Amino acid sequence: MKKYKAKANANIALIKYWGKENEELIIPNTSSLSLSLEALYTETKVSFIDSDKDKFYLNDQEQAKDELEKISKYIDLFRDLAKNNKRVLVESYNHVPTAAGLASSASAYAALATALDALFETDLSKKDLSIMARRGSGSASRSIYGGIVEWEKGQDYESSFAKKIDNPGLDMAMIIVLVNKNKKSISSRQAMKTTMATSPLYESYINHSKEDLEAIKEAIKNKDFNKVGEITEHNAMQMHATIISSNPPIIYFEEDSIKAINKVRELRTKGIPAYFTMDAGPNVKILIQKSDADKVMEELLKDYKESDLIYSDIASEDASVEVLEC
Template identity: 50%
Template sequence: MTKTRVTARAHTNIALIKYWGKRDTELFLPMNSSLSLTLDEFYTDTTVSLIEGNSDQFVLNGELQEIKEINKISQFIDLFRKVAGHQSAIKVESTNHVPTAAGLASSASAFAALGTALNELFELNFDQTTLSTFVRQGSGSATRSIFGGFVEWQMGTKSDGSDSCANKIDNADWNIAMLTIPVNTGKKEISSREGMKLTVETSPFYPAWVEQAGKDLITIKEAISQRDFIRLGEITEANGMKMHGTMLGATPPFSYWEPLTVKVLQRIREIRGLGLPCYYTMDAGPNVKVICQANQADQIKQLLDDTFPNNPTIISGVGRDAYILSAE
């Protein structure tokens, strides 16, 4: 190795066709394929450095992490060390420019940035698709944050996960934007992993969800290829609500929604009724995301901010591929 310190940046993504449930919890293999939009507003910067000793270090947002979190990061780094044939201890310094554990996909950008940095540090020269199979083992949605634009995560069929990977399907350079209404950016009571597991194991709605998600993926890819924004939005909104419906069928039932969430969804429908096409979706959290046309984003934001002045809407454009900021 010729490098000793590398910094990388990766952007978050919001799934339009949701990933919800694993068929293999060790390799993070999904029950269904998914599709997302990468956002430029939220991202993670991660620096990896070679250090002396036998123990890794992990600093998140300026705070040294506890041993449990360090062990999790070490296991992820081991994936790269094994291929590289190096046992060097690594210091990871990561800054999330997105609230952690609040349903805003911070884990996706975090592991995509870490994997991108390690790929460069260890000089592995993985292409993006191969790299996506590695970062998947830190966070499933990180698979998609390797790429910008509209990204498909193919579930794959192989038991070793080698074909469960992501690919960019469109640059999304046709007047696309995403709004985020931060209903609550505190830590969730039920993590995404816990919620997925409970839903898969107990919800009778879940098998129908998997079947329908496959159909939704086909139709949304058609909408993207035709640049049909209205159809894209309709499919996005329906798919997200179906995912949240599976949670109500779990035992015990649970929901990430809060009272303000419901009010925001109603307001978005009202805005759409004014002739401004915009469509909502939600990941595992109370925060609402709205896909809209970029040239109408400011107008929609103003209408939302007028209604919810204590929860100002954030506009995101389309994010780029994960990339190296510096290497030395």
């Protein structure tokens, strides 16, 4: 029996996705834009098994009942599409700290969708794979692709999907400062719900995010790295201001997050273009020009251990799959 192994890269949003218009179909309230990162990825193997239930291992650890139920429900989407009720063994390996605000769910569901498409022989297009990945985790829609990716909000199941954005030659890379590798105390999914229900700033955030998306696409088109960075920083801080204004307040910042942000600002005073962003977690991502990577790392290593820093080029390859003979 054949086993299929898929690989997908995590992505970091420059224009954030925060909140759903449709919870069940995972249709967002705004479109978003991200960079796929070469250094962060998930590899997932899938195969059919003779069993009355699926099996799910993450990093060689068999997962608890609630995680298995979540994965089985997702596999049901492919079972229904293929009209095939066989049970599946899922063996997933995250080369990303799980649930630490580093988009592990994005790469995980993009890899799983790609592997299941091969296993169930559903032969989905990239657009349809993006839609199916979205059903597992919204940001996973973007991890089907490498490079710069836009997730179009859409209005329904078929129109909400990700697509590649042409890069006219922007010189970009990213460095992640690992403030905290542990699982965050409040999941993105729960924090989104609380923010939408209670934050007085949420509607303003949605409106400004739409403006930011158009502005950053124009800056990309014009190869204006500094403008891309400025928009990225402001969009992230708008999102966090909105989250903090929830009731009760949700704060992902830690003391070392502020330290890292101030370090990025210090880099700019030294004439090195660098800009920060943060997702739903304390870790800080620094957008830089690849040509400045050595200088930036030299500066960061004055304050951080090498093990606390992850450098990544922008991943150019889309999610891929290979056949393993069992």
